[in-house]
Amino acid sequence: MNFADNCKEAILNGDIGLTEKLANKAISENIDINLAIDAFSLAIREAGDLFEEGEFFLPELMRSAEAMKAAMTIFEPILKEGKDDRILGKVVIGTIEGDIHDIGKTLVAALLSAEGFEVHDLGADVPISAFIDKAVEVDAQIICISALLTTTMVGQKKLINQLKEKKLRDKFKILIGGAPISKKWVKEIGADGSAENAVSSVKLAREVLGI
Ligand code: B12
Known part of the structure; x- marks a missing residue:
């Protein structure tokens, strides 16, 4: 073997x-x-x-x-390792409320951090308000929301809607991911993109910031 x-x-x-x-x-x-x-x-x-x-x-x-x-x-x-002092951007990441799957999210966080992003990993089962509060607190450029369950994906949509209500939607790029996430869902909820694995997540994060 x-x-x-x-x-x-x-x-x-x-x-x-x-x-x-x-x-x-x-x-x-x-x-x-x-x-x-x-x-x-x-x-x-x-x-x-x-x-x-x-x-x-x-x-x-x-x-x-x-x-x-x-x-x-x-x-x-x-x-x-190999991370230099240059910060490419600030990212808030977590798995949405009701969802305890954190393996993929942690992998994405680790690679973003390796690339040079300042990553604030909120963990799993994270309330929508915690994502928003943290992103405002650290003045993040990107919010990354992971969801592995078809029943919790809707939290990604709710988060975007709450940002809109608070007139904060344009302040952040919203990236979403997790096994059930499709391009159609990205479009439907008005996110800025999704990626299928950690390597393409890093590419996407650079892309949305134009770096
Ligand atoms: C491991 C696992 C668990 C573990 C989680 C442990 C942990 N700490 O994470 C345990 C056993 C605890 C678990 C529990 C449950 N699970 Co589960 N679980 C899985 C499994 C097998 C693998 C998930 C995983 O870790 N994959 C490996 C990582 C590397 O891949 P990934 O998560 O997809 O992440 C990658 C990409 O999606 C992307 N990505 C991920 N997040 C993000 C975020 C952003 C912003 C971006 C850009 C990219 C990105 O990059 C990642 C890295 O490559 C999946 C099956 C599957 N096919 O996904 C089921 C699965 C997700 N689970 C499922 C279910 C049903 C459950 C339970 C409800 C079971 C139960 N009856 O209690 C509970 C849920 C409890 C809860 N409230 O959350 C179902 C969901 C079905 C559905 N339609 O919703 C699945 C699909 C299994 C199945 N086929 O039935 N589970």
Whole structure:
């Protein structure tokens, strides 16, 4: 089995110890950590598919997610390395209220920070008002809203509507993401863009600021 296959198996088995070992191995042996992150991400999505098909139960899915998070904790400092003092822009990011999925959001935050953005990560299950208050407080240029559930996506729309009500919509670029997000939804709610993964999120953030 190759390295990527091992990563996939570790996540699907919810084997936290092995996942951590593989993450550390990627770092110590100078293996491209994006390869490991891609393999882990594919595996966690496969766990989701198995959950949907009834092959996996919630405790198994949770264990896979915990393994993925353990790997991300190991990778985060590496992803943030090389950051210089130049700040490209200020970003407020979080997962919308009612939604506890935070793996993808954390990955996007880590890469934005690595690129040179000042990132204010509010975590998961974040109330709409907290996004807005923080963005005003730090004078952010971008608000990034993650939603992984079809039932919580509507929070992205509500946030934009509240900005409009407060006459603050034009102050911020609004980027949205998460598995259920489509270009159609972006247009429908009047967001400034969406991206399917962390690398394209960084490109998009630069694009909307024209840098
Ligand atoms: C891991 C996981 C969990 C973990 C979450 C752990 C954690 N700390 O995050 C646990 C087990 C806790 C969990 C719980 C639940 N889950 Co869940 N979960 C998943 C799973 C398998 C993977 C999500 C993930 O981490 N992917 C890996 C990351 C790297 O990818 P990502 O999140 O998509 O993020 C990338 C992009 O989307 C993008 N991105 C993400 N955010 C943003 C933001 C911006 C601004 C931008 C630009 C880009 C961007 O970049 C990211 C990096 O590449 C998905 C399946 C799936 N296909 O997504 C189901 C899934 C999302 N879950 C689902 C469900 C139903 C639930 C539960 C309701 C289950 C239950 N019955 O209790 C609960 C929800 C509780 C709640 N209130 O939130 C469903 C949702 C179905 C739907 N239509 O809404 C899914 C699709 C599984 C399924 N197929 O049924 N879940």
